[in-house]
Amino acid sequence: MLASDLLTSPLEQVLLDLGTQGSTGCLYITDTRGEQAEVYLRDGLIYAVYVPGRRPLLGARLMSSGELAPETLAEALEIQRTELQGWRLGELLVYLGFVDREVVESFVSEQLLDMLVDLLSWSAVSWKFRKNKKARQDVAPPEQVQSLLDGLRHRRDRWVELSEALGGPDVVPTLAAGGSSNDDVVLGPGEWAMLCKVDGERSLLTLAVDCGFTVFEAAQVIQSLVAAGLVEVDPTGSVADDEEDAEDIHEAPRVPDVLGSILTSAPPKAASPPVPVPHPVPAFAVSIAETEADIEDRRRREAEAIAGEVERARQAELDRIEADRRSKRDAMRAEVEEEAWEAHAGWLREQRDAAADEAWRFHRLWLAEQRAEVEEEAWDEHASWLREQAILEAERLESERIAAEAESARLAEEEAARDEAERVAAERAEAARLEAERLEAERVEAERLEAERVEAERLEAERVEAERLETERVEAERLETERGEAARAEAAGDDAARDDAVRPEAERVE
Numbered sequence: 001m002l003a004s005d006l007l008t009s010p011l012e013q014v015l016l017d018l019g020t021q022g023s024t025g026c027l028y029i030t031d032t033r034g035e036q037a038e039v040y041l042r043d044g045l046i047y048a049v050y051v052p053g054r055r056p057l058l059g060a061r062l063m064s065s066g067e068l069a070p071e072t073l074a075e076a077l078e079i080q081r082t083e084l085q086g087w088r089l090g091e092l093l094v095y096l097g098f099v100d101r102e103v104v105e106s107f108v109s110e111q112l113l114d115m116l117v118d119l120l121s122w123s124a125v126s127w128k129f130r131k132n133k134k135a136r137q138d139v140a141p142p143e144q145v146q147s148l149l150d151g152l153r154h155r156r157d158r159w160v161e162l163s164e165a166l167g168g169p170d171v172v173p174t175l176a177a178g179g180s181s182n183d184d185v186v187l188g189p190g191e192w193a194m195l196c197k198v199d200g201e202r203s204l205l206t207l208a209v210d211c212g213f214t215v216f217e218a219a220q221v222i223q224s225l226v227a228a229g230l231v232e233v234d235p236t237g238s239v240a241d242d243e244e245d246a247e248d249i250h251e252a253p254r255v256p257d258v259l260g261s262i263l264t265s266a267p268p269k270a271a272s273p274p275v276p277v278p279h280p281v282p283a284f285a286v287s288i289a290e291t292e293a294d295i296e297d298r299r300r301r302e303a304e305a306i307a308g309e310v311e312r313a314r315q316a317e318l319d320r321i322e323a324d325r326r327s328k329r330d331a332m333r334a335e336v337e338e339e340a341w342e343a344h345a346g347w348l349r350e351q352r353d354a355a356a357d358e359a360w361r362f363h364r365l366w367l368a369e370q371r372a373e374v375e376e377e378a379w380d381e382h383a384s385w386l387r388e389q390a391i392l393e394a395e396r397l398e399s400e401r402i403a404a405e406a407e408s409a410r411l412a413e414e415e416a417a418r419d420e421a422e423r424v425a426a427e428r429a430e431a432a433r434l435e436a437e438r439l440e441a442e443r444v445e446a447e448r449l450e451a452e453r454v455e456a457e458r459l460e461a462e463r464v465e466a467e468r469l470e471t472e473r474v475e476a477e478r479l480e481t482e483r484g485e486a487a488r489a490e491a492a493g494d495d496a497a498r499d500d501a502v503r504p505e506a507e508r509v510e
Contacts, residue, residue, distance in 0.1 A: 011120060012149060014127055019044040019145030026133035031122040039119070040135045045142035048135045051115040054209075058089050058107055061212025062099060064193040072098050088138045101139055107212075108140035114214040116152055155216065162219040166204065166226075167235030169215050173207070173222050174200040176232050187228075194221045198231055317393070325386065 011029065018027065022044040029037045040048040059077075062068035080092050087095075090104040175198055187195065193211045202210070208218035225231035 011122075011124055011127070015039070015046075015145045015149070018129065019046075023129070023131070025129055025131040026135070028128045028130065029119065029122065029124050030126045030128075031124055037115075037119050037122070038135075040133070042134075042137075042142055045144060046112070046148060047137045047140075047142035049112050049115045049119070050135075051119045053115075053118055055111060055115070056107075056208065056212045056214055058093075058104070058212065060210065061107055062093075062103070064197075064211040065189040066193075067099055067103055067189070068093070086136065088136060091139045094139050104138075105140045108138045109143075110214055110217060112140065112143075113148070113151060113155060114216065116148060117155060117216075120152065159216060159219070162216075162223060165223060165235065166219055166233050169205040169208075169219075170203050171233050171235065172200065172203050173198050173225070173231045173233050176230055190217075191221055191225060194218065195225055195230060198225075321386065321389070325382070328382075 014027065018041055024042050024044075025040075027039040027041070029039070031037075035052045037051040038049070039046060059068070059073045063070060063073060076089065076093055076096060076098060079096070080087055080089060084092055084095075090108055093099040094101045094104055190211070190213070194207060194213075197207055197210050204218055204222060205215055207213075207222075208215045211218065213221065222231060222233065226233060
């Protein structure tokens with residue numbers, strides 16, 4: 001898309017074009033006041049939006065609806081500040097197991113729609129798309145541009161209906177004087193939270209801030225309470241924004257405020273024991289130098305420590321639930337009596353003088369019956385809720401026990417595999433050593449045999465040489481003997497010849 005197209009196209013068309021093209025990056029939008037919004041896309045899907053302005057806080061939303069205890073939220077914020085910096089609070093709470101993923105996804109999706117509603121109402125002066133610009137994704141999955149725009153159109157139509165029925169974000173809801181006429185009214189956690197904060201002074205916008213709702217969500221809750229006959233509104237009345245309305249709710253709450261907040265909404269869920277932050281080195285890791293007895297003793301101590309921590313956490317949670325139940329029971333009884341009698345006090349005083357004694361007695365009996373029924377239904381519902389929480393807590397502890405046993409089994413298997421690997425390595429090293437010794441012995445034997453062969457050859461050569469010399473000596477002696485004999489024979493021959501020569505002469509002389 002060309003830059004000139006971005007400067008002249010409506011924002012909805014720009015988003016649709018980027019979604020159709022499968023773009024990845026960030027769309028920067030600037031309005032006439034110089035404020036800038038950001039829409040992040042991946043493969044044409046919107047996964048993160050930032051628009052300046054007041055936004056509901058996830059922590060306030062989860063605490064007011066009973067999904068998260070204040071101390072658990074404080075722990076998550078501390079982890080976010082120290083160990084997992086850069087993580088969004090929603091994904092951190094899901095990662096630690098403090099809140100179900102579906103709860104956080106619902107909040108993130110609602111907040112994304114709320115920001116897009118504000119963004120499409122901007123008087124934008126420029127658009128700029130930067131390719132491959134990324135942001136950290138929250139737990140909610142990316143959504144298609146067309147489906148988001150369809151949801152926004154439905155939301156606008158619905159908001160027009162709510163505004164006409166209630167009177168806008170400045171309307172001040174009040175508790176109904178006559179109470180609900182429907183005996184089958186069932187309130188969810190969000191409706192409980194909103195109903196307990198309706199005091200006739202806070203506006204719809206302020207109630208949304210206190211409960212962590214968007215104004216649209218708060219309007220829907222108030223309308224359901226009005227339909228149930230529990231709340232009344234005057235569509236023509238409104239209040240001016242006070243100092244509390246002027247605060248920026250986009251800023252994260254500080255830890256002391258979170259710890260000190262006491263909610264009077266629906267009974268909160270039982271807080272889960274703190275989940276340790278995962279660490280790359282397992283808590284049960286041992287060195288190779290440890291003996292099996294040391295390993296077994298250490299594992300036993302760790303298992304006893306974990307079991308003790310779980311038992312203490314469970315007992316502390318049960319104590320806290322019991323204390324909350326007693327305090328909420330007393331507060332609810334006092335609140336019901338105070339609100340009922342304050343609402344009817346003036347009317348009762350006027351009717352008391354004019355009504356007959358029988359009518360007055362009947363009215364008092366009716367009020368007592370109504371109050372008893374309300375208390376009985378409220379406490380039946382609360383007891384059922386407590387039983388459900390106890391069952392959920394037991395299931396969670398059982399799943400943690402099973403996970404711990406599986407982890408122990410896995411570690412034992414790893415330990416056995418490591419021992420087997422060490423045994424195989426030792427056997428291989430021993431075999432290599434024996435093979436080396438065998439080769440060395442063969443080499444020494446070969447050298448010894450070679451030396452003996454060389455020595456035998458040397459001795460054989462010396463023997464042959466000695467025999468040769470002896471043969472030569474014998475031959476020389478033989479030749480010498482033969483020469484001597486030849487000489488003697490020659491000498492003897494000469495003597496014989498001489499005798500032969502002399503004998504004729506002698507004979508002649510004779």
